[in-house]
Amino acid sequence: MTQIYDRVALIGLGLIASSMFWAIKRGGLAGEVTGYARSAQTRETARKIGLCDRICESAEEAVKDADLVVLCVPVGAMGGVAEQIAPYLKPGATVSDVGSVKAAVIQAVGPHIPEGVHFIPAHPLAGTEHSGPESGFATLFDNRWCLLVPVPGTDPAAMEHLRALWEGCGAHVDEMEAEHHDLVLAVTSHAPHLIAYTMVGVADDLRRVTDSEVIKYSAAGFRDFTRIAASDPTMWRDVFLTNKDATLEILGRFTEELFALQRAIRMGDGEHLFDYFTRTRAIRRGIIEAGQDTDAPDFGRGKVAR
Numbered sequence: 001m002t003q004i005y006d007r008v009a010l011i012g013l014g015l016i017a018s019s020m021f022w023a024i025k026r027g028g029l030a031g032e033v034t035g036y037a038r039s040a041q042t043r044e045t046a047r048k049i050g051l052c053d054r055i056c057e058s059a060e061e062a063v064k065d066a067d068l069v070v071l072c073v074p075v076g077a078m079g080g081v082a083e084q085i086a087p088y089l090k091p092g093a094t095v096s097d098v099g100s101v102k103a104a105v106i107q108a109v110g111p112h113i114p115e116g117v118h119f120i121p122a123h124p125l126a127g128t129e130h131s132g133p134e135s136g137f138a139t140l141f142d143n144r145w146c147l148l149v150p151v152p153g154t155d156p157a158a159m160e161h162l163r164a165l166w167e168g169c170g171a172h173v174d175e176m177e178a179e180h181h182d183l184v185l186a187v188t189s190h191a192p193h194l195i196a197y198t199m200v201g202v203a204d205d206l207r208r209v210t211d212s213e214v215i216k217y218s219a220a221g222f223r224d225f226t227r228i229a230a231s232d233p234t235m236w237r238d239v240f241l242t243n244k245d246a247t248l249e250i251l252g253r254f255t256e257e258l259f260a261l262q263r264a265i266r267m268g269d270g271e272h273l274f275d276y277f278t279r280t281r282a283i284r285r286g287i288i289e290a291g292q293d294t295d296a297p298d299f300g301r302g303k304v305a306r
């Protein structure tokens with residue numbers, strides 16, 4: 001139990017904020033954690049389940065005297081929240097966020113951060129398809145990456161504190177530059193979500209001809225592949241609107257590969273299909289062997305390939 005901050009404020013009480021709260025409590029990482037959500041119903045639920053030491057009626061009240069303020073709202077709401085809390089931030093405090101896109105958040109939040117307050121964007125690479133204050137759990141960040149995205153002139157001591165908080169929450173911490181982050185995440189997270197949403201849309205379109213059998217008998221492949229299509233629509237709308245260029249670049253490449261496979265199927269080119277699947281299977285297995293598949297079961301002996 002190492003306390004890193006006296007007071008932490010969480011703004012937006014959904015999956016990530018609630019998981020942060022339970023992880024901070026588990027590690028004894030903060031003296032007090034305050035919380036604020038825009039909707040009265042969310043604040044009520046938070047109080048009921050004991051989320052945060054104190055739920056405040058305004059964002060201003062929540063951030064007052066906080067040493068660390070973490071913005072846990074959808075990416076498109078970050079700028080507005082930053083503007084709202086700016087006059088109430090304590091000198092020397094750190095403002096961070098957990099947004100899935102970084103360049104747009106830096107652009108939206110940065111200008112509102114007052115002189116004497118540190119701004120360190122961050123992104124924990126962990127989540128589920130669930131959302132809201134009741135969806136969080138203390139172990140969400142265990143053995144997952146959290147990327148810190150320092151802006152020019154970032155105070156090294158403030159960085160160390162934030163790094164220690166995320167490590168205390170169970171994460172491995174790395175640093176990455178914003179544009180690079182957005183390109184990497186477009187491949188590993190954003191495009192896959194869009195493709196999963198699309199596949200569910202296709203299944204739904206087919207409902208009329210298959211008499212709902214696609215949904216009723218949805219096989220393991222469909223279920224595994226489309227779990228993430230149950231994710232929050234506001235969050236993902238904002239991700240695509242704010243990481244437009246990188247996502248469109250990756251979707252362009254994806255479409256080219258898809259067309260090549262489509263052509264191989266039409267032409268009966270089994271060799272092309274076999275070679276492609278052999279190569280991609282090796283890559284996927286390599287991810288597991290490198291221990292980067294943090295969902296693979298761990299029986300206390302390191303990651304076990306599935």
Ligand SMILES: NC(=O)c1ccc[n+]([C@@H]2O[C@H](COP(=O)([O-])OP(=O)(O)OC[C@H]3O[C@@H](n4cnc5c(N)ncnc54)[C@H](O)[C@@H]3O)[C@@H](O)[C@H]2O)c1
Nearest residue numbers: 012013014015016038072073074075099100127128131132
């Ligand atoms: N869900 C994931 O898998 C995941 C993973 C890593 C990072 N993120 C990022 O974390 C952030 C939060 O995501 P989440 O999954 O916790 O979402 P969530 O939908 O569970 O929670 C978001 C919360 O923010 C509140 N909110 C929305 N607009 C607000 C405003 N203007 N002021 C105050 N509160 C507001 C909502 O009412 C809700 O309580 C997003 O930026 C998302 O991109 C999500």
Ligand SMILES: O=C(O)C(=O)CC1(C(=O)O)C=CC(O)C=C1
Nearest residue numbers: 100124125126127128129189228
């Ligand atoms: O596992 C999931 O449900 C997720 O979608 C989590 C996930 C991801 O794509 O890996 C989603 C968005 C993030 O910003 C980080 C993590």
